Amino acid sequence: KQEVTQIPAALSVPEGENLVLNCSFTDSAIYNLQWFRQDPGKGLTSLLLIQSSQREQTSGRLNASLDKSSGRSTLYIAASQPGDSATYLCAVIRSGGSNYKLTFGKGTLLTVNP
Amino acid sequence: DAGVIQSPRHEVTEMGQEVTLRCKPISGHNSLFWYRQTMMRGLELLIYFNNNVPIDDSGMPEDRFSAKMPNASFSTLKIQPSEPRDSAVYFCASSPRPGTGTDTQYFGPGTRLTVL
Numbered sequence: 492k493q494e495v496t497q498i499p500a501a502l503s504v505p506e507g508e509n510l511v512l513n514c515s516f517t518d519s520a521i522y523n524l525q526w527f528r529q530d531p532g533k534g535l536t537s538l539l540l541i542q543s544s545q546r547e548q549t550s551g552r553l554n555a556s557l558d559k560s561s562g563r564s565t566l567y568i569a570a571s572q573p574g575d576s577a578t579y580l581c582a583v584i585r586s587g588g589s590n591y592k593l594t595f596g597k598g599t600l601l602t603v604n605p
Numbered sequence: 606d607a608g609v610i611q612s613p614r615h616e617v618t619e620m621g622q623e624v625t626l627r628c629k630p631i632s633g634h635n636s637l638f639w640y641r642q643t644m645m646r647g648l649e650l651l652i653y654f655n656n657n658v659p660i661d662d663s664g665m666p667e668d669r670f671s672a673k674m675p676n677a678s679f680s681t682l683k684i685q686p687s688e689p690r691d692s693a694v695y696f697c698a699s700s701p702r703p704g705t706g707t708d709t710q711y712f713g714p715g716t717r718l719t720v721l
Contacts, residue, residue, distance in 0.1 A: 525709060534609070534696055534712035580648070591636065591700075592661070593710065595648040 514581030609713035630699030
């Protein structure tokens, strides 16, 4: 059974700092890995999707990397802003069958202080 | 596009009552998902529809839960009878073509259910 773990569970940083969020998964046979953002009282917004054949994806100040062999992904946020405060969730789709089923970590709650 | 629409946004009910949650997926999306989010268990897939047909309902916790998708633009998740442990946020998501490895899922704002 695929398990996804995110460390730390919560992170507080001053504005302008660069930061890294971590995600690990137990089964390296994945189809893709996605990072989502969840704001309080709202749904999830997809930030980045990395296919299993890729090593990283970038969007603006966000960079996500994937190391399938070690079962790890990182989300790098450059020059953090208060508007980045949210919960960040990592999710994987396992290959070989149910290639629609997202398995989520429990998220990292990020607070960026002005 | 309006995005995925869910109603109601909040629901408070008493144990034993029937609860119906509603979802309108993004137009043109072929697949629809229902998720449940709790502090203890995080986000869990309950059921997945493709072209209005239930494909995977292995995540539905009990027979008290049922879901339907009568057409491409509407789905319901029903709990009957409801219990306090059903209290959670229920999300609906849709996707153009899942299973390709390239498509993400688009989530609605969720329905926060409280069963007293």
